[in-house]
Amino acid sequence: MTDKQKHATAYWKENLKYLIILLSIWFLVSYGAGILFKDALNNVRLGGFKLGFWFAQQGSIYVFVILIFVYVRLMNKLDKKYGFDE
Amino acid sequence: MSVQVWTWILVGITFSLYFGIAIWARAGSTKEFYVAGGGVSPLANGMATAADWMSAASFISMAGLISFMGYDGSVFLMGWTGGYVLLALLLAPYLRKFGKFTVPDFIGDRYYSNTARTVAVICALIVSFTYVAGQMRGVGIVFSQFLQVPINLGVTIGMFVVLVFAFLGGMKGITYTQVAQYCVLIFAFMVPAIFISIQMTGNPIPQIGMGGKVEGGAFLLDKLDALHTQLGFNEYTSGTKSTWDVFAITLALMVGTAGLPHVIVRFFTVPKVKDARKSAGLALLFIAILYTTAPAIAVFARTNLIETVNNKEYSEIPEWFKNWENTGLIAWADKNNDGKIQYVNGSAVAGKKPIYTDARGEHGQRSISNANDSNNELYVDRDIMVLANPEIANLPNWVIALVAAGGLAAALSTAAGLLLVISTSISHDLIKKQIKPDISEKGELLAARIAIFVAIIIAGLFGIYPPGFVAAVVALAFGLAAASFFPAIILGIFDKRMNNYGAVAGMIVGITLMLFYMIRYKTGLIGVMDPRPASEWWFGTSPEGFGTIAMIVNVIVSVVVSRMTPAPPQHVQEIVEHIRIPSDAGEATHH
Numbered sequence: 001m002t003d004k005q006k007h008a009t010a011y012w013k014e015n016l017k018y019l020i021i022l023l024s025i026w027f028l029v030s031y032g033a034g035i036l037f038k039d040a041l042n043n044v045r046l047g048g049f050k051l052g053f054w055f056a057q058q059g060s061i062y063v064f065v066i067l068i069f070v071y072v073r074l075m076n077k078l079d080k081k082y083g084f085d086e
Numbered sequence: 087m088s089v090q091v092w093t094w095i096l097v098g099i100t101f102s103l104y105f106g107i108a109i110w111a112r113a114g115s116t117k118e119f120y121v122a123g124g125g126v127s128p129l130a131n132g133m134a135t136a137a138d139w140m141s142a143a144s145f146i147s148m149a150g151l152i153s154f155m156g157y158d159g160s161v162f163l164m165g166w167t168g169g170y171v172l173l174a175l176l177l178a179p180y181l182r183k184f185g186k187f188t189v190p191d192f193i194g195d196r197y198y199s200n201t202a203r204t205v206a207v208i209c210a211l212i213v214s215f216t217y218v219a220g221q222m223r224g225v226g227i228v229f230s231q232f233l234q235v236p237i238n239l240g241v242t243i244g245m246f247v248v249l250v251f252a253f254l255g256g257m258k259g260i261t262y263t264q265v266a267q268y269c270v271l272i273f274a275f276m277v278p279a280i281f282i283s284i285q286m287t288g289n290p291i292p293q294i295g296m297g298g299k300v301e302g303g304a305f306l307l308d309k310l311d312a313l314h315t316q317l318g319f320n321e322y323t324s325g326t327k328s329t330w331d332v333f334a335i336t337l338a339l340m341v342g343t344a345g346l347p348h349v350i351v352r353f354f355t356v357p358k359v360k361d362a363r364k365s366a367g368l369a370l371l372f373i374a375i376l377y378t379t380a381p382a383i384a385v386f387a388r389t390n391l392i393e394t395v396n397n398k399e400y401s402e403i404p405e406w407f408k409n410w411e412n413t414g415l416i417a418w419a420d421k422n423n424d425g426k427i428q429y430v431n432g433s434a435v436a437g438k439k440p441i442y443t444d445a446r447g448e449h450g451q452r453s454i455s456n457a458n459d460s461n462n463e464l465y466v467d468r469d470i471m472v473l474a475n476p477e478i479a480n481l482p483n484w485v486i487a488l489v490a491a492g493g494l495a496a497a498l499s500t501a502a503g504l505l506l507v508i509s510t511s512i513s514h515d516l517i518k519k520q521i522k523p524d525i526s527e528k529g530e531l532l533a534a535r536i537a538i539f540v541a542i543i544i545a546g547l548f549g550i551y552p553p554g555f556v557a558a559v560v561a562l563a564f565g566l567a568a569a570s571f572f573p574a575i576i577l578g579i580f581d582k583r584m585n586n587y588g589a590v591a592g593m594i595v596g597i598t599l600m601l602f603y604m605i606r607y608k609t610g611l612i613g614v615m616d617p618r619p620a621s622e623w624w625f626g627t628s629p630e631g632f633g634t635i636a637m638i639v640n641v642i643v644s645v646v647v648s649r650m651t652p653a654p655p656q657h658v659q660e661i662v663e664h665i666r667i668p669s670d671a672g673e674a675t676h677h
Binding site: 064 | 152159160170171175179308336364370371377
């Protein structure tokens with residue numbers, strides 16, 4: 001295995017780790033807070049919003065945007081670390 | 087100035103702008119025509135993707151749907167934004183690295199088979215035509231409401247405009263027009279929202295106003311919940327769909343978003359892998375501005391509607407009510423003969439839509455022949471909420487006109503993106519890659535232009551003879567994309583062992599199953615079969631949510647079949663290795 005291949009394998013592993021973490025958050029805010037646990041969360045209030053409803057119609061979307069930008073940062077760093085940046 | 091004059095002025099200005107850009111951004115090569123030369127900046131691509139993405143359904147129908155669905159409307163909000171996370175993390179960077187022109191290109195090369203390519207082309211055509219039908223209809227609705235032009239003439243004008251910039255500029259023309267269209271549509275969406283938010287809650291930010299207090303000190307949402315309960319509706323913040331169905335629809339929409347060819351192809355237009363990731367983030371940011379405002383508009387509009395019409399004398403009702411009544415999107419039947427409008431839970435008419443007679447009732451309302459005996463006297467078409475909202479809230483005429491220009495921008499930008507996918511599928515994936523590989527660059531460009539012309543005609547016919555509700559039809563396109571492309575692309579990147587047999591079997595089973603379910607439970611077959619009732623849905627899954635099940639079936643079929651057949655050849659496994667790392671992306675090329 002050449003150095004480049006080793007780098008590629010290690011790079012891919014770290015990439016998958018990031019994906020699992022970020023997609024877990026993606027699942028938790030939308031399917032978790034916005035759908036499955038909505039009724040329980042609705043007992044908590046965020047100003048005029050019931051929390052479950054807020055996650056379903058507002059919060060999950062804000063988190064989605066943040067997730068992608070976090071991913072962009074993480075991957076830019078990862079590209080540099082393994083010399084795959086352009 | 088009247089609304090109509092304002093509308094002509096604003097529509098005129100924005101259309102001239104689009105024409106100007108189209109002439110400036112003419113495409114000279116297939117690469118410019120297909121992927122805008124591959125040199126679009128992430129920021130421009132983000133805006134173009136957002137405009138491409140936000141359709142007539144997002145702009146015109148979505149807030150209205152949410153307004154009537156309450157919590158259940160969340161499926162659209164989460165479903166149509168969460169897909170971008172999948173797109174950014176699982177698809178865009180790798181497809182950009184792969185660096186071809188189209189989704190069938192990827193499927194054809196990754197699965198080393200022209201069968202796979204052909205199946206992908208057919209899926210792309212089915213998805214795109216389903217989707218584009220709704221757009222042309224949206225154009226027609228806007229024209230007819232604001233400019234008093236018949237719907238069919240409106241559709242024809244829309245076709246002509248799209249034709250000019252798509253035909254001349256291909257992806258290049260479309261991209262830069264879409265940047266302009268994004269600016270128009272987001273401005274048009276936000277201005278009335280901000281006005282109404284200040285009016286109702288004193289807060290200029292609709293996202294916060296939605297959770298704010300109204301006059302009298304109660305929270306707006308609590309007040310709306312109370313109004314709903316009082317009139318026999320479910321609480322606005324609770325909804326009526328089962329948790330499973332909400333889950334399934336949301337997932338089908340998310341996965342479908344990430345599998346839509348006209349969205350994916352946008353990420354072929356940026357220079358580098360890094361740019362693909364970044365522009366996915368920017369696209370979602372631009373989309374989120376509209377998508378977090380829409381639920382606020384829904385709440386404002388719902389409250390306003392109930393307060394303005396319920397238990398009010400018809401003779402004192404504002405002018406907008408009668409205008410929309412005249413266009414057939416509002417109907418009132420004075421069932422208890424008190425001259426007041428009673429708006430409570432339940433359908434006011436037998437069947438789906440009111441059937442008007444030529445006669446006028448004693449208060450001057452349009453008589454309908456199919457009023458039923460429920461206590462609800464009011465029929466309101468959901469599609470009008472965004473369009474009528476500024477009128478209901480008494481906003482200035484130029485704001486109302488602005489909404490018309492924004493609705494047109496949204497519908498036209500999406501239609502153009504879809505038509506490009508359709509024409510590319512034919513000129514590149516079918517003609518260049520299969521039927522006539524030795525075709526010249528010029529010949530291919532001509533074929534692309536002819537294909538786009540034909541596609542526009544067909545799309546226009548769909549718009550004139552629409553297959554139903556704008557948003558409902560669009561929602562089904564997502565099920566189709568979820569059931570076909572998404573698994574094939576994801577498995578192609580993340581499962582090196584996936585081979586052509588698995589992917590082709592999966593796509594065919596997935597899209598067939600989805601089409602079957604859609605026809606059986608949603609659309610029916612005209613003259614042969616009516617849709618079956620909801621009580622027969624499989625596992626209580628609505629047709630809109632069935633894409634989730636069809637996708638899972640696709641994945642299972644793909645994996646099982648691929649493991650029972652030979653592994654893909656070495657050079658294909660190398661392609662997979664190659665697309666997983668971002669360097670040496672190269673430019674989008676033919677070979």
